Amino acid sequence: MKLYGGIETGGTKCVCMIAGGPDEVIAESRFSTTTPEETLLKAITFFREQKKIHNLSGLGIGTFGPVDLDPDSATFGYITTTPKPGWANVNLAKRIENELQMPTVIDTDVNAAAMGEYLWGNAGGISPFVYFTIGTGIGMGGLFNGSLMHGLIHPEAGHMILKRDPITDPYAGFCAYHGDCFEGLASGPAIRARWGQSSHTMPDQHPAWKLEANYIAQAMVNTIVLLSPRKIILGGGVMQREHLFPMIQREVVSMLNGYVKSPQILNQIEDFIVPAKLGGRAGVLGSIALAVQAFN
Numbered sequence: 627m628k629l630y631g632g633i634e635t636g637g638t639k640c641v642c643m644i645a646g647g648p649d650e651v652i653a654e655s656r657f658s659t660t661t662p663e664e665t666l667l668k669a670i671t672f673f674r675e676q677k678k679i680h681n682l683s684g685l686g687i688g689t690f691g692p693v694d695l696d697p698d699s700a701t702f703g704y705i706t707t708t709p710k711p712g713w714a715n716v717n718l719a720k721r722i723e724n725e726l727q728m729p730t731v732i733d734t735d736v737n738a739a740a741m742g743e744y745l746w747g748n749a750g751g752i753s754p755f756v757y758f759t760i761g762t763g764i765g766m767g768g769l770f771n772g773s774l775m776h777g778l779i780h781p782e783a784g785h786m787i788l789k790r791d792p793i794t795d796p797y798a799g800f801c802a803y804h805g806d807c808f809e810g811l812a813s814g815p816a817i818r819a820r821w822g823q824s825s826h827t828m829p830d831q832h833p834a835w836k837l838e839a840n841y842i843a844q845a846m847v848n849t850i851v852l853l854s855p856r857k858i859i860l861g862g863g864v865m866q867r868e869h870l871f872p873m874i875q876r877e878v879v880s881m882l883n884g885y886v887k888s889p890q891i892l893n894q895i896e897d898f899i900v901p902a903k904l905g906g907r908a909g910v911l912g913s914i915a916l917a918v919q920a921f922n
């Protein structure tokens with residue numbers, strides 16, 4: 627069995643793993659994301675120790691962004707403009723690669739999670755498909771013609787602009803850049819700020835969910851008409867509230883209003899918009915998946 631290293635550098639926590647796949651996890655370490663120096667030192671120390679024991683075929687990094695993924699850029703693998711203190715302009719990929727002397731691949735945490743779902747999860751090798759994480763933030767990754775989506779930078783669909791009715795929802799949103807974009811309206815912190823309660827503890831009957839399903843459905847309709855994905859996977863902390871799925875599915879069908887004449891939408895929406903299979907380990911297993919795809 628080939629073994630790979632994976633790092634998920636998230637906004638609040640960092641997870642390091644040695645694995646061959648989701649059923650072959652050899653070692654794992656979790657710690658808080660603090661300063662870049664402290665966080666990277668912990669990660670590098672973990673992999674140095676593991677390298678003494680195991681032969682690793684490569685390392686995958688799935689990181690919060692925005693991150694420079696243009697291989698021709700002088701700042702390839704750098705975190706770019708994050709509001710996270712100390713992390714702007716941090717050289718992530720090359721620093722780790724140089725310290726560990728291992729082939730390294732980097733992508734966004736959501737593209738990594740998408741690759742995990744593609745290889746081992748609910749995407750089952752289908753392309754194009756998209757993966758959304760809806761939790762502390764909102765992000766999207768995905769594959770198009772079998773390749774992870776990159777372009778000008780990478781998808782930032784958490785910041786798509788949605789319709790908000792200021793009468794039914796006077797909350798102006800918290801995104802520092804746009805106010806009431808998707809993330810500003812529908813992420814976990816937005817739910818907490820609007821209703822004064824965590825999405826984890828609200829009862830299923832709370833009116834928050836109707837509004838939440840509406841915003842998520844708007845974003846899914848935009849995604850469907852823009853990218854024509856064959857599957858949409860929804861993960862992240864907010865989506866652990868499973869009652870949201872049928873609400874979103876109904877809203878999507880209703881908003882499309884028969885325009886997209888596909889049996890997946892009209893008759894099998896429950897197989898079209900689905901939960902993530904890799905759950906809470908999606909990010910770090912996705913980083914392993916990046917390495918598997920790049921160095922197998």
Ligand code: ZN
Binds near residue numbers: 803810
């Ligand atoms: Zn925004």
